Amino acid sequence: MTYIEPLSGIPCSPGVSIARALVIGDDDIVINPTPIEDGAVEEEIARFHAARDAALSQVRAISDHLALSGKVEQQAIFEGHLVLLEDEELEHDVLALIRQSHYRSEQAIHEAIESYAKMVSDLDDPYLRERATDCRDIGARLIRNVLGVQTFDLGSIAEDTILVARDFTPSQTAQISLEHVKGLISELGGRTSHSAIMARSLELPAIVGVKNATLHIRSGDLIALDVEHNQIWVRPDAARLADIRAVQRQYALQREKWQALRDLPALTRDGHRVELCANIGTVRDADSAQANGAEGIGLYRTEFLFMDRPTLPGEEEQYLEYSAIARAMSGKAVIVRTMDIGGDKELPCLDFPKELNPFLGWRAIRIFFDRPDIMLPQLRAILRASAHGPLRIMFPMVAAVEEFRALKAQVCALKDELRADGVPFDEAIPLGVMIETPAAAVLARFLAREVDFFSIGTNDLTQYTLAVDRGNEQIARMYQPLSPAVLGLIQQVIDASHAAGKWTGMCGELAGDERATALLVGMGLDEFSMSAIALPRIKAIVRSLDYEAARQLAVQVRECATLEEVEDRLQAFARQNSGASEAYE
Ligand code: PEP
Ligand code: MG
Numbered sequence: 001m002t003y004i005e006p007l008s009g010i011p012c013s014p015g016v017s018i019a020r021a022l023v024i025g026d027d028d029i030v031i032n033p034t035p036i037e038d039g040a041v042e043e044e045i046a047r048f049h050a051a052r053d054a055a056l057s058q059v060r061a062i063s064d065h066l067a068l069s070g071k072v073e074q075q076a077i078f079e080g081h082l083v084l085l086e087d088e089e090l091e092h093d094v095l096a097l098i099r100q101s102h103y104r105s106e107q108a109i110h111e112a113i114e115s116y117a118k119m120v121s122d123l124d125d126p127y128l129r130e131r132a133t134d135c136r137d138i139g140a141r142l143i144r145n146v147l148g149v150q151t152f153d154l155g156s157i158a159e160d161t162i163l164v165a166r167d168f169t170p171s172q173t174a175q176i177s178l179e180h181v182k183g184l185i186s187e188l189g190g191r192t193s194h195s196a197i198m199a200r201s202l203e204l205p206a207i208v209g210v211k212n213a214t215l216h217i218r219s220g221d222l223i224a225l226d227v228e229h230n231q232i233w234v235r236p237d238a239a240r241l242a243d244i245r246a247v248q249r250q251y252a253l254q255r256e257k258w259q260a261l262r263d264l265p266a267l268t269r270d271g272h273r274v275e276l277c278a279n280i281g282t283v284r285d286a287d288s289a290q291a292n293g294a295e296g297i298g299l300y301r302t303e304f305l306f307m308d309r310p311t312l313p314g315e316e317e318q319y320l321e322y323s324a325i326a327r328a329m330s331g332k333a334v335i336v337r338t339m340d341i342g343g344d345k346e347l348p349c350l351d352f353p354k355e356l357n358p359f360l361g362w363r364a365i366r367i368f369f370d371r372p373d374i375m376l377p378q379l380r381a382i383l384r385a386s387a388h389g390p391l392r393i394m395f396p397m398v399a400a401v402e403e404f405r406a407l408k409a410q411v412c413a414l415k416d417e418l419r420a421d422g423v424p425f426d427e428a429i430p431l432g433v434m435i436e437t438p439a440a441a442v443l444a445r446f447l448a449r450e451v452d453f454f455s456i457g458t459n460d461l462t463q464y465t466l467a468v469d470r471g472n473e474q475i476a477r478m479y480q481p482l483s484p485a486v487l488g489l490i491q492q493v494i495d496a497s498h499a500a501g502k503w504t505g506m507c508g509e510l511a512g513d514e515r516a517t518a519l520l521v522g523m524g525l526d527e528f529s530m531s532a533i534a535l536p537r538i539k540a541i542v543r544s545l546d547y548e549a550a551r552q553l554a555v556q557v558r559e560c561a562t563l564e565e566v567e568d569r570l571q572a573f574a575r576q577n578s579g580a581s582e583a584y585e
Contacts, residue, residue: 006231007210007217009185012196014533015205016248017183017225018241019160021217021234024172029143031110035102044098048105051145056085058141062153066174074174076309077134081171083310084138090116105146113139137169157181162223164213173198183225185232187213190471191509200531201285207232258536262293266528266539272547274521276539277335277529279507283321286328288532293539296333298455298529299394299507300325302378303339311349312374318381326389333390335455335507335529336382337434339374340364340396343460344471359460359469364397365407379414386426394432394455399439401446407431408450436460436508441489448500454493455529458508462486481510482570483563487519491558494524505529515570517541518577519557522550549577 036044063078084090090112097108117132117139144151154163154175162183165172173195181204189195189208199206205227217223217234224233224244228251233240266276277298278289282305289297305313305321313321325334342363346352350371355361368375382393395407408431418425435441436457444454462481463470470479480486490506497504505527510516512530517538520528528538553573560566 006226006233007213008230008232009207009210009213010190010196011206011227011230012189012191012208013184013199013202013204013206014227014251014537015183015203015225016228016244016251017162017205017223018244018248019162019182019223019225021164021185021219021221021223022157022161023214023217023219024154024163024165024168025214029106029140029147029149031106031143032104033107034104036098036104038102041099041102044105045095047146048094048098048108048142051105051109051142052085052091054145055138055141056082058145058151058153059085062155062171062175065155077171077174080134080309081138084135085142106143109139109142109146113142133167133169134171137171154181162225164217164223166214168195168198176202176204178202178204183223184208185210185213185217185223185225187211190476197281200533201281201288203288203533255536258540259293261536261539261543264539264543266295266542268521268542268545268547268550270547272521274525274542275505275527276535276542277505277527278532278535279529280325280532283324283328285532286325290329292532292535294332294532294535296335297325297329298335298505298511298527300334300336301340302337303341303345306339306341306347307345309349312347315377315381318378319384322382322385322391323388326385326391329389331389333392335392335394335432335505336385337394337396338365338368338378338382342367359463365395365403366397369403369406375410376414379411380418383411383414383418383425383429384423386429387424391426392430392432392453394434394453396434396457397437397460398433398435398447399437401443401450404433404447404450434507435489435493435504436464438465438489441465441493444493444496445499448496448502451502453503453505454497455505455507455527456490456493456525458486458490458506458510461489461508462510465489480563481508481513482516482566484557484560484566487523487557487566490520490525491523491554494526498524503527512538514538514541515567515574518545518550518553518573519570521545521547522552522554522557524554545577549573 059078059081063075066075093112094108097103097111113135117135141151154172155177157180160180160182162185163181164185167186167188184195184199184204184206186195186208187210196208205225207227210232221235224236224241226244226247228247233244236244266274275295277296278294279299280286280289280297281301322336341347342361343359353362382391385391398404411431430452432453432455433440433447433451434457435454440447458481459470462479465486466478466483468475468478494504503526506525507529511528512534514537521542557566557569560569
């Protein structure tokens with residue numbers, strides 16, 4: 001059957017791809033609920049142990065392969081799987097179910113894994129939900145081994161493929177090879193989910209949050225994935241396919257044109273300069289930042305170094321990582337944000353309290369103040385790494401001037417220590433604050449006197465200003481960074497920084513949203529930081545703009561009372577700005 005209407009979801013990584021689908025599901029697993037005979041217990045236990053030994057060698061092989069290809073972070077996921085496979089409690093639970101309830105191995109594994117996975121996924125925390133996914137991943141591998149069903153490892157895909165799944169596990173995305181994987185489609189997830197972040201960092205076209213994708217799409221179906229128009233055509237007819245191929249060619253041409261601007265400055269037609277930088281999570285992303293013409297790193301989310309591991313990273317490990325990033329950016333500035341754990345990101349090795357409102361709870365610098373054993377090694381590591389390239393330190397979740405003062409005092413004390421020990425570091429390392437709480441925005445004129453720079457985190461600023469949880473799909477329509485309330489705070493922050501002779505950047509998603517580029521330039525934003533893949537398009541828009549016209553736009557938008565008025569004004573501007581039309585398309 002050919003679909004007349006395309007499927008759609010949340011476009012999260014741009015591009016256009018046409019390839020056969022591979023639907024990843026668990027439908028080849030059938031669990032037999034019939035209990036085993038009394039005398040068969042030992043035999044059943046042996047079946048489980050054989051399956052576990054096989055899983056251990058499979059996972060070790062994947063881990064070794066990833067290590068050989070230099071994919072250290074991906075390898076860490078499988079190292080985590082090994083820890084779980086060797087977990088004595090898991091083994092104990094499975095054996096107890098076999099011995100006491102006479103479950104078959106597959107059912108015992110399923111029950112034991114599910115009770116752990118449910119416990120963490122019921123916490124309704126996206127970070128922990130991912131740990132549940134890891135756990136189920138291991139469960140599925142063990143059950144397949146028990147049943148003698150081969151586990152399909154994504155590393156073995158040999159032809160061009162668009163992957164489709166309810167959700168992608170970290171172990172799946174870790175194995176994706178760009179040689180044959182041409183796109184991702186998932187039923188779950190949003191713009192900031194694991195699959196979305198991975199897809200962007202791999203520069204792989206992706207649409208997530210596609211309802212019932214695994215029902216509508218079968219393995220082998222030809223798929224035309226057009227992220228530009230948020231359309232997934234399943235088994236397109238010849239005419240549709242020809243259309244999408246044209247879109248694909250057009251997109252490739254456009255990217256080539258944008259890419260040609262790579263080494264040119266982000267300058268408006270009348271000579272106003274802004275800076276375009278990339279957001280990164282690991283040293284690997286630095287390559288893609290460079291390839292897409294980033295002028296620096298506007299946000300390095302250091303918390304990724306703290307996640308997916310049983311213990312905290314020490315000062316030395318952090319120092320090596322931050323120095324590697326400083327070197328990879330070859331002299332371009334890197335804003336290192338101190339770890340932002342809490343909210344939707346928890347750490348297994350930190351004893352997190354059960355919180356009713358984690359986003360309003362123990363998060364980021366609030367953890368720092370309670371846990372000097374986390375704060376001091378990180379700050380020392382950043383300071384030491386600043387000897388290898390221009391680093392800047394940025395503090396997330398600041399809501400009071402005294403918080404910044406206390407953090408600055410810590411940095412000064414550490415500098416004294418390093419100086420006394422003769423350890424090199426950048427004496428003039430700039431210190432900035434992330435403006436992501438309404439409190440910080442309101443206090444911007446006071447903060448501006450004390451900081452070196454601001455960077456606006458619109459992802460959180462939007463949720464805290466509008467009181468709309470950024471991860472709640474139920475109220476996603478109310479999550480609007482272009483709301484006049486959020487824009488008013490942004491303007492206030494930019495003006496306050498300029499009045500104090502400082503600069504303001506933006507590292508939330510709005511910085512890479514082409515609908516907002518002209519407006520943000522007109523509002524006076526100095527630096528835009530976004531996922532690397534969004535950079536070329538945003539640069540093309542900046543270079544097509546007239547700064548005076550953008551300033552007028554900002555003045556008009558300041559008078560808009562509703563979101564609809566803002567959007568109408570922005571659309572009208574995009575239409576009028578004929579020079580920009582190509583970049584806006
Ligand atoms: C933000 O809040 O806008 C931001 C960039 O930080 P994060 O998304 O990591 O919370
Ligand atoms: Mg934030």
